[in-house]
Amino acid sequence: MTPAARLSAAIEVLDRILAGTAAEQALANWGRASRFAGSGDRLAVRDLVYDALRCRRSYAALGGGDTGRGLVLGGQRAAGADLAALFTGEGHAPAKIAASEVGQEPEGAAALDLPEWLMPQLGASLGADLGAVAEALRQRAPVFLRANTLRASRDEAIRALHSDGVLAVPHPLADTALQVMEGARKIQAGQAYQSGLVELQDAASQAVVNALPLCDGQRVLDLCAGGGGKTLGMAARARLSLFAHDAFPARMRDLPARARRAGAKVTLTETPEKLATFDLVLADAPCSGSGSWRRDPQGKWALTPQRLAQILSVQDQILDRMAHLVKPGGFVAYATCSLLRAENEDRIAAFLDRTPGWQLHKAEVYTPLSGGDGFFVALLTQASR
Numbered sequence: 577m578t579p580a581a582r583l584s585a586a587i588e589v590l591d592r593i594l595a596g597t598a599a600e601q602a603l604a605n606w607g608r609a610s611r612f613a614g615s616g617d618r619l620a621v622r623d624l625v626y627d628a629l630r631c632r633r634s635y636a637a638l639g640g641g642d643t644g645r646g647l648v649l650g651g652q653r654a655a656g657a658d659l660a661a662l663f664t665g666e667g668h669a670p671a672k673i674a675a676s677e678v679g680q681e682p683e684g685a686a687a688l689d690l691p692e693w694l695m696p697q698l699g700a701s702l703g704a705d706l707g708a709v710a711e712a713l714r715q716r717a718p719v720f721l722r723a724n725t726l727r728a729s730r731d732e733a734i735r736a737l738h739s740d741g742v743l744a745v746p747h748p749l750a751d752t753a754l755q756v757m758e759g760a761r762k763i764q765a766g767q768a769y770q771s772g773l774v775e776l777q778d779a780a781s782q783a784v785v786n787a788l789p790l791c792d793g794q795r796v797l798d799l800c801a802g803g804g805g806k807t808l809g810m811a812a813r814a815r816l817s818l819f820a821h822d823a824f825p826a827r828m829r830d831l832p833a834r835a836r837r838a839g840a841k842v843t844l845t846e847t848p849e850k851l852a853t854f855d856l857v858l859a860d861a862p863c864s865g866s867g868s869w870r871r872d873p874q875g876k877w878a879l880t881p882q883r884l885a886q887i888l889s890v891q892d893q894i895l896d897r898m899a900h901l902v903k904p905g906g907f908v909a910y911a912t913c914s915l916l917r918a919e920n921e922d923r924i925a926a927f928l929d930r931t932p933g934w935q936l937h938k939a940e941v942y943t944p945l946s947g948g949d950g951f952f953v954a955l956l957t958q959a960s961r
């Protein structure tokens with residue numbers, strides 16, 4: 577495909593996404609219908625689409641419209657591309673640029689590529705970091721791996737990755753974290769990944785696990801385990817009796833195979849109350865995902881005030897449930913990948929207000945400015961009498 581034909585393909589995919597199809601689904605549909613597209617074409621179209629979703633408001637302004645064409649034109653303008661050479665209307669190239677498509681410089685929240693309605697909340701949550709965090713969310717996320725210390729040290733993992741053609745370097749957010757500098761596309765077929773020496777996991781996600789007071793012999797529950805990224809991270813930090821639960825058990829489908837590959841033992845449960853009590857209960861709670869909007873930029877535009885209100889209510893229910901699952905003297909660990917105080921500090925304050933006898937032990941906040949996703953983790957204990 578020519579560079580111009582790739583733009584046309586991105587326009588088509590973006591139009592489907594703007595009409596309501598999930599980004600991955602829209603890309604997969606286009607891929608199936610476009611047998612002529614090679615792997616380089618597919619990667620290029622994916623990058624164009626995700627870049628446009630991350631920068632949707634500013635590209636829409638620059639391109640003269642919140643449409644597939646407007647976003648792609650805006651993206652090309654932002655990149656300083658030779659528009660006359662690309663938008664020729666010849667062959668598979670997009671149509672020539674009309675006089676009405678002059679576009680304009682984005683301002684305010686549009687320039688930051690943030691939803692208008694969230695600006696007050698984001699401003700209150702991030703303070704002086706708002707602009708820098710917004711800029712980080714406009715960029716592609718780095719690729720991070722976790723060295724699985726059940727199988728290898730971080731240095732051994734680096735060497736094994738090198739043999740697979742993957743260049744990875746230690747990242748300061750966590751003692752297990754590796755940032756992939758070259759060869760990211762070779763990771764999953766490589767020996768290091770296949771033999772469980774490394775897992776794909778964001779660096780701040782690893783830092784959250786490192787913040788937990790885990791030690792050998794504890795009974796630990798991951799209440800919102802999902803694919804089990806944090807479950808497996810915990811398994812590598814101490815010899816635990818480790819249990820995993822999720823309100824949607826199908827989301828844990830891959831966890832047994834992942835645990836086998838990682839050399840970890842995890843028991844899946846649909847009824848954690850029957851197994852209580854636990855020394856530590858972690859909930860990596862459902863949230864706005866605002867800390868990981870680089871990876872899921874569609875989420876940035878899908879969030880609404882109504883959806884956020886529902887999420888806050890589920891987070892409160894999860895905190896209350898955790899308090900009943902933990903043994904006296906144990907820890908509740910509440911985490912989100914959100915940047916919003918409403919989902920983080922405010923949920924903890926509300927829990928402490930309505931639950932006498934509990935106290936905050938410590939809380940950590942990570943933003944994309946430290947390299948990984950935005951994350952929050954709070955540890956709660958029952959106050960000693």
Ligand SMILES: C[S@@+](CC[C@H](N)C(=O)[O-])C[C@H]1O[C@@H](n2cnc3c(N)ncnc32)[C@H](O)[C@@H]1O
Nearest residue numbers: 800801802803804805806822823824860861862
């Ligand atoms: C942020 S994801 C977890 C990601 C996972 N911890 C990881 O590191 O790979 C949140 C998970 O919470 C689950 N969930 C949603 N509501 C829940 C609830 N009320 N109780 C337990 N799990 C819930 C979702 O199905 C989802 O898998």
